[in-house]
Amino acid sequence: MEVTGRLQLEAWRRRTLPPVERVRPGLWSLPVPMTGNPLRYVLCYAFESGPGVTLVDPGWPFDGGGESHTAGLATIGARPEDVTGVLVTHAHLDHHGLASWVREKSGCWVAMHEAEQEALRRQANRETSAARTRRWRDAAGIPPDADADAPPSGASGTTTPTGLTDLEADFFLGHGDDARIPGRDVRALWTPGHTPGHLCFVSPDDAVILTGDHLLPRITPNISGYAYDTLDPLGDYLDSLTLLPEHDAYEALPGHEYRFRGIAARTATVRAHHDRRLAEIHNQVAGTPGVTAWEIASQVTWSRDWAEYSGFLLTSAVGETLSHLDHLEARGAVRRQGRSPVRWFPAAPQHERIGPDRLPEGMITWR
Numbered sequence: 496m497e498v499t500g501r502l503q504l505e506a507w508r509r510r511t512l513p514p515v516e517r518v519r520p521g522l523w524s525l526p527v528p529m530t531g532n533p534l535r536y537v538l539c540y541a542f543e544s545g546p547g548v549t550l551v552d553p554g555w556p557f558d559g560g561g562e563s564h565t566a567g568l569a570t571i572g573a574r575p576e577d578v579t580g581v582l583v584t585h586a587h588l589d590h591h592g593l594a595s596w597v598r599e600k601s602g603c604w605v606a607m608h609e610a611e612q613e614a615l616r617r618q619a620n621r622e623t624s625a626a627r628t629r630r631w632r633d634a635a636g637i638p639p640d641a642d643a644d645a646p647p648s649g650a651s652g653t654t655t656p657t658g659l660t661d662l663e664a665d666f667f668l669g670h671g672d673d674a675r676i677p678g679r680d681v682r683a684l685w686t687p688g689h690t691p692g693h694l695c696f697v698s699p700d701d702a703v704i705l706t707g708d709h710l711l712p713r714i715t716p717n718i719s720g721y722a723y724d725t726l727d728p729l730g731d732y733l734d735s736l737t738l739l740p741e742h743d744a745y746e747a748l749p750g751h752e753y754r755f756r757g758i759a760a761r762t763a764t765v766r767a768h769h770d771r772r773l774a775e776i777h778n779q780v781a782g783t784p785g786v787t788a789w790e791i792a793s794q795v796t797w798s799r800d801w802a803e804y805s806g807f808l809l810t811s812a813v814g815e816t817l818s819h820l821d822h823l824e825a826r827g828a829v830r831r832q833g834r835s836p837v838r839w840f841p842a843a844p845q846h847e848r849i850g851p852d853r854l855p856e857g858m859i860t861w862r
Contacts, residue, residue: 500754515570519701525567527554544677547579556592575600583607584707585690604665610692636787636836642805688732689716712755719814729822792816
């Protein structure tokens with residue numbers, strides 16, 4: 496993998512905000528800070544489109560996000576009032592959060608996948624959302640006294656303010672749809688997994704693909720079994736990951752961190768990560784039949800010590816564990832029993848330990 500966003504990488508290492516950059520003629524990268532969040536900033540992209548600007552993921556709605564956005568647009572000679580459209584890769588606050596603010600300023604349209612709109616409507620119903628959270632915690636076996644807050648629409652450690660989940664799209668985009676940027680050929684790719692309606696955007700003329708959170712250069716996106724509409728979110732993710740290697744010659748413009756080339760190599764690395772995690776979790780179930788998702792998560796190999804996890808990060812780790820269990824179940828490797836909590840058992844009578852190269856046939860979903 497080749498890092499192409501050198502200034503972004505340097506800023507990442509210094510823990511500072513990267514500069515506004517022209518990625519291609521008429522295509523800009525506008526960083527929006529995320530104070531107090533380990534991701535540090537989200538990368539909004541601006542397409543010059545005739546007399547106006549089309550934004551992809553306007554960014555984080557807290558800590559002066561609007562002011563930062565105004566300053567970034569000024570760098571490219573534009574104002575919030577010049578925005579004609581907003582494309583949303585997915586409905587997490589660090590990506591869609593400023594869409595309502597931009598629309599208030601400019602009267603622009605907002606577009607996303609229909610599944611993301613449904614997710615926002617569920618989140619707007621606080622009573623229903625709280626009930627789902629309680630059921631999920633009970634099913635995962637999370638102790639009542641654990642410091643594990645439910646994920647607030649992708650905003651780490653931040654309570655979702657009323658109004659940010661009320662965003663209504665002006666139209667929906669599906670797989671292969673024209674993104675409606677005047678004078679540009681930009682198409683949507685439906686890449687579910689991180690969220691049910693996650694979209695990437697491909698610009699063949701610019702030889703770039705805007706990957707949102709679907710593919711990042713350094714970390715893997717959280718694939719969580721929390722409040723997901725399908726039975727196998729990890730399976731969805733691995734399936735949709737196969738759409739990217741055909742764009743290997745393109746530069747990847749992610750929603751976080753820094754730009755890069757080598758999409759095929761990066762997708763292979765991400766797949767290998769999930770292969771190892773699937774084998775590790777299967778072996779835990781085989782070695783301790785009747786274990787809960789919480790108990791498994793506490794033994795998984797994470798990037799930091801389990802004792803350091805709390806709040807949103809803790810819940811995300813349990814959700815990630817659950818998505819791997821769901822995928823193992825979908826492929827016939829494990830089975831569940833009970834409800835509060837759900838306990839996991841090997842599907843086969845023999846409790847055979849396996850490595851990533853010996854997962855049951857069809858375990859990893861390839862197209």
